[in-house]
Amino acid sequence: MPSVWAEETLRHEPEAEIWVGVRLLGTEVPERATILRDAVAAAGSRIVAATPHDDAALASVHAPDFLNHLASVYDAWVEAGFPTDPGQNRVVPYVFPTPAMLAGMDARVPTAIHARAGRYCYDTMTLVGPRTWLAARAAVDAALTAVDLVVAGEPAAYAICRPPGHHATRAGYGGSCYLNNAAVAAVALRRSGLERVAIIDVDAHHGNGTQSVFYDRADVFYGSAHVDPGAGWFPHYLGFAEETGFGDGEGATLNVPLAPGSGDELWLAAIERIAAAAASFRPSAVVLSLGVDAAADDPESPLQVTHDGYRRTGELVRELGVPVVAVHEGGYHLQTLGSLTVATLEGLTR
Ligand SMILES: [Zn+2]
Numbered sequence: 001m002p003s004v005w006a007e008e009t010l011r012h013e014p015e016a017e018i019w020v021g022v023r024l025l026g027t028e029v030p031e032r033a034t035i036l037r038d039a040v041a042a043a044g045s046r047i048v049a050a051t052p053h054d055d056a057a058l059a060s061v062h063a064p065d066f067l068n069h070l071a072s073v074y075d076a077w078v079e080a081g082f083p084t085d086p087g088q089n090r091v092v093p094y095v096f097p098t099p100a101m102l103a104g105m106d107a108r109v110p111t112a113i114h115a116r117a118g119r120y121c122y123d124t125m126t127l128v129g130p131r132t133w134l135a136a137r138a139a140v141d142a143a144l145t146a147v148d149l150v151v152a153g154e155p156a157a158y159a160i161c162r163p164p165g166h167h168a169t170r171a172g173y174g175g176s177c178y179l180n181n182a183a184v185a186a187v188a189l190r191r192s193g194l195e196r197v198a199i200i201d202v203d204a205h206h207g208n209g210t211q212s213v214f215y216d217r218a219d220v221f222y223g224s225a226h227v228d229p230g231a232g233w234f235p236h237y238l239g240f241a242e243e244t245g246f247g248d249g250e251g252a253t254l255n256v257p258l259a260p261g262s263g264d265e266l267w268l269a270a271i272e273r274i275a276a277a278a279a280s281f282r283p284s285a286v287v288l289s290l291g292v293d294a295a296a297d298d299p300e301s302p303l304q305v306t307h308d309g310y311r312r313t314g315e316l317v318r319e320l321g322v323p324v325v326a327v328h329e330g331g332y333h334l335q336t337l338g339s340l341t342v343a344t345l346e347g348l349t350r
Contacts, residue, residue: 001349002149002157003040004142006050009033009162012135014176018092018124026127027300027332028176033162036328039338040158040345048149050142050159057188058140061180061213063171065109069120070178071133076113090127093118122174136163136178143181143327147188150285150323156348158290158326159185166207166289166329167235175205175235182289182327183213186220189285189325195219198283198320200274201226202313202344203291203329204301206239210289211253218248221281223274225267227294227301228257252281260302264309267294268316275316285322288348291329292340298333307336307343314347324348 010033014026041047059067073091083089096118097107110116117128139161146159159181166182167175186197199214201207201224214220229239245253254277256270278286292310294303305313317324326348331337 001045001345002048002154003037003045004048004050004145004149004157004159005037006138006142006160008138009135009142009160011131012163013129014127014132015090015129016127018127028163030162031334032331032337033160035334035338036160036341039342040160043342043346045158045345048145050138050145051148053141053144057144057184057191058179060187061170061183066120066171069116070128070136070173073113073117074128074130074132077128080113082114090129091117092124092127093121096122120172122172126174126176126178132163132178139163139165139181140179140184143185143325144188146325146327147185147192150325151189151192154323156324156326158345159328161328164291164329165327166201166203166210166291167205168209169212177209180209180213182207182287182329183210185325185327186214186287189287190219194284196221196281196283197285197287198223198278198281199287199289200278200317201289201329202271202294203289204294204298204303205234205291205330206255206257207289207329208235208238211238211243214249215245215253216247216249218252221252221278221283223254223278225256225258225270225274227303228259230257231260233260233301258303261304263304264306264312267303267305267309268312271313271316275320279320283320283322286317286320286324288317288324288326289329290326290341290344292331292337292344295331295333295336295340297336298331300330300332307340310340311343311347314344318348
């Protein structure tokens with residue numbers, strides 16, 4: 001199975017996350033990508049270089065003003081002097097135009113860059129540095145190259161995407177995600193002529209961004225197993241079982257929230273349910289949002305999935321019998337990140 005690699009994904013260095021106002025070391029580190037590349041190469045995967053793609057699929061997922069903002073916000077931040085006064089070398093939003101603030105009025109585009117950052121970023125955890133855009137755009141190219149491989153006849157391809165993407169919405173970023181790699185891959189598969197695409201998200205957290213992009217669409221199914229946001233976990237506001245789609249998309253979203261502490265048995269029952277729903281959707285291809293942070297050792301979630309659980313997850317996706325584009329999402333325990341990913345990909349291909 002080919003794995004797509006883009007060197008530029010290493011250039012995003014968030015350095016920190018601002019959590020409850022405290023600057024903490026970030027866990028979405030560049031080393032994640034090299035660990036993934038080395039692990040899949042050691043397992044026998046052929047490493048394929050990502051090729052540049054134009055913005056067509058990207059622009060159909062994300063709003064133009066959002067893309068312009070993300071591409072230019074760091075330079076504007078430097079120009080406004082923030083790295084020296086007050087001494088913040090990363091873009092951190094300052095005020096958020098929540099519905100409670102706007103009270104039904106439209107959100108303007110603020111003049112001040114530190115205020116504008118909050119129009120497009122919905123948390124304080126997702127900082128922008130000098131080469132964040134370069135890396136995020138390269139991750140999209142990796143996902144699109146994996147799509148090309150599958151369209152050309154590969155039964156499965158894996159994109160080593162970093163930064164991850166499933167929390168990025170049409171016009172918003174957050175949760176360590178900037179551009180939605182999985183959503184762009186699904187759109188590209190549709191544009192290749194496939195009628196229906198299913199996205200199966202096995203990251204520990206709900207992919208609120210991906211859900212929101214396709215929430216009213218009948219041509220893309222979104223199914224996710226994740227730690228219950230109602231039990232106090234990110235993204236807190238979304239990912240509940242009653243979210244099933246809207247309008248034409250009614251019934252094409254399936255969320256299976258799991259209690260903290262859930263292990264292989266409950267996890268695999270959830271994945272079986274999602275796979276069955278995906279099968280009845282009759283997709284021509286699957287995009288697997290492959291996060292491995294549901295694993296027992298991962299610091300970012302309380303789920304307790306094992307290597308065998310992730311391998312079986314891959315098998316359940318393979319048993320759908322359609323081509324699969326696997327796009328990397330989360331997974332932050334550097335000692336097991338590689339082996340968990342390899343286990344999933346082995347399930348997907350054997
Ligand atoms: Zn996650």
